[in-house]
Amino acid sequence: MASHLQLHVDTLARSSVFSDLPIETLGRLAIGTSEAAFARGSVVFGRGSASTGIHVVDAGQLKLTIETIQGDEHVVEIVQDGDCFGEAAMLTNRLHLLSAVALSDCKLLHVSRNTLINELEHNHALAQRLIANLSDRLYRRTSDMENILLRKALGRVARFILDELERESTSPSGQIQLPARKGLIASKLNMTQEHFSRTLRTLCARGKIAVNGATIDVVNEEGLRRIAA
Amino acid sequence: MASHLQLHVDTLARSSVFSDLPIETLGRLAIGTSEAAFARGSVVFGRGSASTGIHVVDAGQLKLTIETIQGDEHVVEIVQDGDCFGEAAMLTNRLHLLSAVALSDCKLLHVSRNTLINELEHNHALAQRLIANLSDRLYRRTSDMENILLRKALGRVARFILDELERESTSPSGQIQLPARKGLIASKLNMTQEHFSRTLRTLCARGKIAVNGATIDVVNEEGLRRIAA
DNA sequence: GCAAATCTTTGATACATATCAAAGGTGAGT
DNA sequence: ACTCACCTTTGATATGTATCAAAGATTTGC
Numbered sequence: 001m002a003s004h005l006q007l008h009v010d011t012l013a014r015s016s017v018f019s020d021l022p023i024e025t026l027g028r029l030a031i032g033t034s035e036a037a038f039a040r041g042s043v044v045f046g047r048g049s050a051s052t053g054i055h056v057v058d059a060g061q062l063k064l065t066i067e068t069i070q071g072d073e074h075v076v077e078i079v080q081d082g083d084c085f086g087e088a089a090m091l092t093n094r095l096h097l098l099s100a101v102a103l104s105d106c107k108l109l110h111v112s113r114n115t116l117i118n119e120l121e122h123n124h125a126l127a128q129r130l131i132a133n134l135s136d137r138l139y140r141r142t143s144d145m146e147n148i149l150l151r152k153a154l155g156r157v158a159r160f161i162l163d164e165l166e167r168e169s170t171s172p173s174g175q176i177q178l179p180a181r182k183g184l185i186a187s188k189l190n191m192t193q194e195h196f197s198r199t200l201r202t203l204c205a206r207g208k209i210a211v212n213g214a215t216i217d218v219v220n221e222e223g224l225r226r227i228a229a
Numbered sequence: 230m231a232s233h234l235q236l237h238v239d240t241l242a243r244s245s246v247f248s249d250l251p252i253e254t255l256g257r258l259a260i261g262t263s264e265a266a267f268a269r270g271s272v273v274f275g276r277g278s279a280s281t282g283i284h285v286v287d288a289g290q291l292k293l294t295i296e297t298i299q300g301d302e303h304v305v306e307i308v309q310d311g312d313c314f315g316e317a318a319m320l321t322n323r324l325h326l327l328s329a330v331a332l333s334d335c336k337l338l339h340v341s342r343n344t345l346i347n348e349l350e351h352n353h354a355l356a357q358r359l360i361a362n363l364s365d366r367l368y369r370r371t372s373d374m375e376n377i378l379l380r381k382a383l384g385r386v387a388r389f390i391l392d393e394l395e396r397e398s399t400s401p402s403g404q405i406q407l408p409a410r411k412g413l414i415a416s417k418l419n420m421t422q423e424h425f426s427r428t429l430r431t432l433c434a435r436g437k438i439a440v441n442g443a444t445i446d447v448v449n450e451e452g453l454r455r456i457a458a
Numbered sequence: 459g460c461a462a463a464t465c466t467t468t469g470a471t472a473c474a475t476a477t478c479a480a481a482g483g484t485g486a487g488t
Numbered sequence: 489a490c491t492c493a494c495c496t497t498t499g500a501t502a503t504g505t506a507t508c509a510a511a512g513a514t515t516t517g518c
Contacts, residue, residue: 066371066374066375066378066379067379068379068380068458069458072379074374074378074379076371076374087364087367088364088367088368088371089368091360091361091364092361092364092365092368094368097368097371097372097375098371120357120360122353124351124353124356127353127356127357127360128349128356130360131320131349131356131359131360131363132320132321134360134363134364134367135316135317135320135321135363136321137367138316138317138363138366138367138370139317139318139321139323139326141367141370141371141374142295142305142317142326142327142370143326144374145295145303145305145370145373145374146295146303146326148378149295149303149377149419150295150296150297150301150303151297152474152475153474153475181495181496182495182496183495183496190378191475191476192475192476192477193495193496193497194475194476194477194496194497194498195474195475195476196496197496197497197498198497198498201497201498213484229297229298381504381505382504382505410464410465410466411465411466412465412466420505420506421505421506421507422465422466422467423466423467423468423505423506423507424504424505424506425466426466426467426468427467427468430467430468442513442514459518460517460518461516461517461518462515462516462517462518463514463515463516463517464513464514464515464516465512465513465514465515466511466512466513466514467510467511467512467513468509468510468511468512469508469509469510469511470507470508470509471506471507471508471509472505472506472507472508473504473505473506473507474503474504474505474506475502475503475504475505476501476502476503476504477500477501477502477503478499478500478501478502479498479499479500479501480497480498480499481496481497481498481499482495482496482497482498483494483495483496483497484493484494484495484496485492485493485494485495486491486492486493486494487490487491487492487493488489488490488491488492
């Protein structure tokens with residue numbers, strides 16, 4: 001039992017929201033935390049369901065999507081190790097707008113609403129972490145909107161590649177790995193898979209990039225920048 | 230001087246973020262607060278500028294937009310009395326993604342970054358208000374994305390009208406007032422002014438609504454709902 | 459209350475992107 | 489290694505929405 005809790009504490013400490021919080025805080029949160037595995041393709045929560053708490057990804061990858069009744073979907077975000085999701089619905093006490101679906105087998109931690117709300121009642125450090133988390137999310141969401149609404153397909157893809165290039169300062173300069181299947185990225189960029197594929201080829205034809213499966217080499221960064229302006 | 234501060238305290242108390250906070254908190258915030266008037270059309274802050282604090286609308290109406298260098302713009306939000314804006318850039322300490330432009334003559338309060346950050350350092354009630362404010366904003370932003378990305382023009386306009394209908398529980402049932410110029414609403418719904426105009430006429434032709442200037446009567450709510458599905 | 463500026467509607471046309479269909483790849487499980 | 493399922497590419501066509509242009513309708517400022 002105690003070791004169970006200790007594992008949860010460790011996992012929480014590795015997440016972006018809860019890292020660096022006092023061990024006592026994590027201990028109290030861990031009591032209201034449960035772990036669950038989700039197989040590839042399973043739905044963690046669906047649009048319109050009530051929020052029961054916040055989810056933290058321990059392992060695996062998930063997509064957060066908005067969907068129509070007819071089955072159209074749009075990927076809003078792809079989350080993985082250390083990310084958390086479902087905060088907005090929990091904190092506003094409203095129904096989930098997004099659906100969360102496992103893209104690979106996942107291990108998730110679930111911190112219950114009550115536990116978090118109670119802790120938040122008197123824990124100022126936690127409140128500050130949450131503020132940082134929410135404002136960052138809001139900022140990035142605004143940035144996504146900017147990319148989707150202001151640019152045409154060619155510019156959106158160019159911007160996406162440049163953003164990835166910046167995020168992956170680790171890998172060999174001038175090369176990125178697509179973070180998910182192309183169809184999902186296309187969806188996040190608000191275009192069809194087919195159109196994404198064609199757009200990538202256009203960028204190749206213009207000598208800006210070279211595509212090799214999920215690997216993209218940026219041949220002409222300055223040119224990309226001009227397209228993404 | 231003291232009366233100046235008192236006025237700021239009153240205004241802050243009328244805003245959605247700061248209302249119901251202890252008078253002492255508001256007093257401290259008021260010290261770092263300045264008031265400014267902005268004429269119609271003037272820019273409060275532009276995209277890419279550094280955040281200096283948070284803005285609270287005392288009177289007037291503003292648009293928050295994302296813009297391209299070429300001058301294309303998209304309205305992200307229309308703010309007015311009691312609303313505040315600029316939180317995300319301030320709290321993440323990043324540059325403004327949005328531009329804020331006065332749609333009418335405005336009176337704004339500006340709470341400086343330092344003042345707010347300092348107060349936030351030890352004021353838990355304020356932190357909780359900020360969390361509520363941010364999560365609500367994030368939730369609504371997600372909802373906007375849903376409307377823009379999942380529906381075609383006809384559906385977006387239908388959804389917009391239904392949302393307004395719900396917000397305006399005050400006015401005579403089945404009637405709404407457009408909250409801004411049509412061109413701005415069109416932009417918020419990610420379509421041209423021309424297309425918005427045509428879409429409105431289509432909804433009239435189909436017997437769902439009746440348009441009279443900025444007043445829209447909902448003739449067939451159920452039909453609208455079907456279109457907005 | 460009138461002129462000027464600004465907003466809105468309408469029409470004709472062009473373009474970006476979606477959709478449908480089918481072939482080519484790639485990877486997982488046996 | 490082989491098959492089956494799934495992902496990706498390519499092609500042909502359809503459609504939604506933007507753009508350009510100009511006439512009406514409001515609102516603003518003097």
